[in-house]
Amino acid sequence: MTTQQTLGPAIRVQGIEKSFKDLNVLRGVDFEVARGSIFALLGSNGAGKTTLVRILSTLLKADAGAATVHGFDVAAMAGDVRESISLTGQFAAVDEVLTGRENLVLVAKLRHLKDPGAIADDLLARFSLTEAGNRRAGTYSGGMRRRLDIAMSLIGNPPIIFLDEPTTGLDPQARIDVWQTVKALAANGTTVLLTTQYLDEAEQLADRIAILHKGTIIRNGTLAELKQLLPPATVEYVEKQPSLEDVFLALVGDTGDESNGAAETSAADRTVAARKEPR
Secondary structure, three states, X not given: OOHHHHHOOOEEEEEEEEEEOOEEEEEEEEEEEXXXXXXXXXXXXXXXXXXXXXXXXXXXXXXXXXXXXXOEEOOOOHHHHHHHEEEEOOOOOOXXXXXXXXXXXXXXXXXXXXXXXXXXXXXXXXXOOOOOOOOEHHHOOHHHHHHXXXXXXXXXXXXXXXXXXXXXXXXXXXXXXXXXHHHHXXXXXXXXXXXXXXXXXXXXXXXXXXXXXXXXXXXXXXXXXXXXXXXXXXXXXEEOOOOHHHHHHHHHOOOOHHHHHHHHHHHHHOEEEEEEOOO
């Protein structure tokens, strides 16, 4: 491993452009992703997020600009890039006829790894899927399929993982399960580039957030830095009413009866400081 791979950013993007006929999708994108961090690429549908991920994962060639992933140029060293990454798309790519364990064993064999059974068992335990390991993946919930999909992506221990809209179509509890999985990846040293159109997802997960709009990065920073772009807020004390999310998680969350009761009480009764824009 070179010094650049060890000390440089996990991902560096410089002036990337991409057009499809007369449609300019990316118009000079620049950013860097630090190693072991979670970087959120936030943008609405059509902003160019998936196109950029496809370029960084060597599935598509840029028209202009340059990018490196794990120190390898995505255009000139595509093979090395592919060995350094894993890509999880918007929809879980599991074989629903196979069991969860069989899916993992299959990928391990395709990567020519030793003892694929042990690798599968380790990942099932890591992603809380051991009890479901011998069930067909077609019987899994959306959140379980997504966790299995991410587990399959981690076979071979890639240092960088791309997650393209990982919680699309998931229910609230499944989204939280995936968020916890992503946080655990970064805690173990994996670099995560996450694309999302959900503001709360970027806020919950990302160390840095880049806002992609009409093919360009219009802002890039930590959550605190982005909040400083707004005028100073005034503080007023108001009674916080429970949101629908509070109610849903209190009723169906799997944190236990005691914590659920506490959630109901605190959501309904507490008085908190709410931030409001000055009139």
